[in-house]
Amino acid sequence: MDHPDQLRWKQNWRANRIDFHLDHVHPLLQRCWAEVGVAPAARVFVPLCGKSLDLMWLHGQGHDIVGVELSTVAVNAFFRESRLRPQRSAHGALECWAQERLTIHCGDFFALRREDLAGVSAVYDRAALTALPEALRPAYVAHLRAILPDDCRILLLTVEDLDDGESEADASGSSAEVEGLYAAHFRVRLLHVEHCAALLAGNGTISEPRSVHKAYLLGGDESAPPVPISD
Numbered sequence: 001m002d003h004p005d006q007l008r009w010k011q012n013w014r015a016n017r018i019d020f021h022l023d024h025v026h027p028l029l030q031r032c033w034a035e036v037g038v039a040p041a042a043r044v045f046v047p048l049c050g051k052s053l054d055l056m057w058l059h060g061q062g063h064d065i066v067g068v069e070l071s072t073v074a075v076n077a078f079f080r081e082s083r084l085r086p087q088r089s090a091h092g093a094l095e096c097w098a099q100e101r102l103t104i105h106c107g108d109f110f111a112l113r114r115e116d117l118a119g120v121s122a123v124y125d126r127a128a129l130t131a132l133p134e135a136l137r138p139a140y141v142a143h144l145r146a147i148l149p150d151d152c153r154i155l156l157l158t159v160e161d162l163d164d165g166e167s168e169a170d171a172s173g174s175s176a177e178v179e180g181l182y183a184a185h186f187r188v189r190l191l192h193v194e195h196c197a198a199l200l201a202g203n204g205t206i207s208e209p210r211s212v213h214k215a216y217l218l219g220g221d222e223s224a225p226p227v228p229i230s231d
């Protein structure tokens with residue numbers, strides 16, 4: 001039986017309540033992807049992918065894409081709007097929709113297995129971790145670690161709200177939540193901080209004025225030089 005949170009996501013898709021969806025590629029993906037440092041032909045996993053245009057952008061960089069998304073409405077819309085005609089097949093507890101180098105497993109992220117992500121070198125997470133209730137996030141990170149190949153890197157984009165009385169400068173470091181969730185499994189490096197409220201303007205999706213956009217690189221080469229932080 002579906003978790004109440006999963007039912008809510010499915011209902012949101014059916015009712016087209018998808019304010020998180022952007023009608024453009026995420027600017028921090030375009031800005032930071034090169035710093036992840038994976039080969040153009042690398043396989044990239046996009047958890048909780050919705051019908052994000054970021055999938056096609058990554059595909060256009062030459063990557064082989066594998067996503068997972070709970071809602072059939074979202075997966076169907078992604079392929080239809082991308083003018084692709086995927087093959088559908090049963091895949092354990094999931095349904096696999098695939099065309100050439102693009103595969104989306106339709107179903108619950110927690111049903112994905114390690115063999116489904118064989119060959120993946122990088123993960124792109126925008127609003128996946130944060131889409132889950134706080135209580136489920138440690139389980140999300142533990143499952144991600146369990147199913148990813150060992151040397152995988154993650155580009156994690158977050159939007160972090162400023163607390164009352166907290167200045168933008170105070171919120172310029174790595175968040176305690178990100179450190180707490182990932183540091184036991186991955187090296188955590190903050191790549192970029194953006195204090196621009198209008199970063200995601202477009203299609204009605206505008207970030208809160210009292211929030212900060214951050215890009216983290218998780219995992220990767222210990223000896224790599226630190227990347228300068230800028231706004």
Ligand SMILES: C[S@@+](CC[C@H](N)C(=O)[O-])C[C@H]1O[C@@H](n2cnc3c(N)ncnc32)[C@H](O)[C@@H]1O
Nearest residue numbers: 009020048049050052069070108109126127131
């Ligand atoms: C905030 S949206 C982000 C979508 C996409 N990453 C983007 O940037 O547009 C979160 C997505 O996760 C999906 N989702 C929620 N729980 C899930 C789960 N347990 N397994 C797979 N997908 C899930 C929802 O249906 C929704 O499309």
